[in-house]
Structures are given as structure tokens and as C-alpha cells.
Amino acid sequence: MPHRKVMNDETCPVARCVDLVGDRWSLLIVRDAFDGVRRFGDLQRSLGVARNILSDRLRKLVDAGILETQAASDGTAYQEYVLTTKGESLFPVVVALRQWGEQHLFKRGERHSVLIDKRTDKSIPHMAPTAKDGTVLAPAATEVRKVT
Structure with a gap:
């Protein structure tokens, strides 16, 4: 599959934003995070996405500072993905969509x-x-x- 050009040098804020969160899975992960979905397995069940694609999008969202990982809130060995302040600031974008x-x-x-x-x-x-x-x-x- 060909790789698309990364828009880090783009002067348009829309282009940079779409490059980061403009694909279906990234936006739906963020949407689910707003709905309180935090665990990999729960995200996968909710979205019906392949594990490798979900892993890739979660890594990109964490690397971009939109999500962060933390220990599971119930004390189990799982990790959870939670929105950062930067991620929460995507709320108006999700609402507008x-x-x-x-x-x-x-x-x-x-x-x-x-x-x-x-x-x-x-x-x-x-x-x-x-x-x-x-x-x-x-x-x-x-x-x-x-x-x-």
C-alpha cells in the first residue's frame, strides 16, 4: 500500500489536522474515548476494526499527545487509553461532524x-x-x- 505524504510542513491547519485525525478509525477512536471507551478490546469490539489497524491508530494518537495510556482504573493489569487535554480539545470537532x-x-x-x-x-x-x-x-x- 503506498504511503501518503505527511503534512508536517503544510501551512494549512486543516491539512495538518486531517493528516493526524482525518481518517475514519482515528476519529472514531476519539469519538469512543469521549463516550468513555478506554480499553483496546472494548475499542475493537465497538469499532469492528482489525487489531493491527487499531494498534497503529492508537500509537499515532498517543504519539501525537491526543491519548495517553494509564493503568486500568479497576486495578487489573490492563492499560487504558484516555484523552489528554489536547485530545479533549477535539470535542468541538467531533460535535461539528x-x-x-x-x-x-x-x-x-x-x-x-x-x-x-x-x-x-x-x-x-x-x-x-x-x-x-x-x-x-x-x-x-x-x-x-x-x-x-
């Missing part, structure tokens, strides 16, 4: 999982980029200033 999927990938009335605010027991509001004054920003109201 979820909300885009809810809006565009399900038929009206089709059932799907829902992200709930535990304090209110209600689904969380739709996320949108906003200006400092709180107004929602449309793509046309922004521009990327590229490095020259």
Missing part, C-alpha cells in the same frame, strides 16, 4: 444517536462560528490569509 451528519445524512424522522447536555437532559444547540459580537459568520464573511 456529528451535527453536520444529523443535518445532512439522515432522512426526516430517521432515528439516530443524540448528544445530550447532562445538566438539562436536552440535546445541545447547533454549533456555528460566530464573530466577537456573537453574530453567526457565513463562509463568505471570512477569508483565509495564506502564508506567502
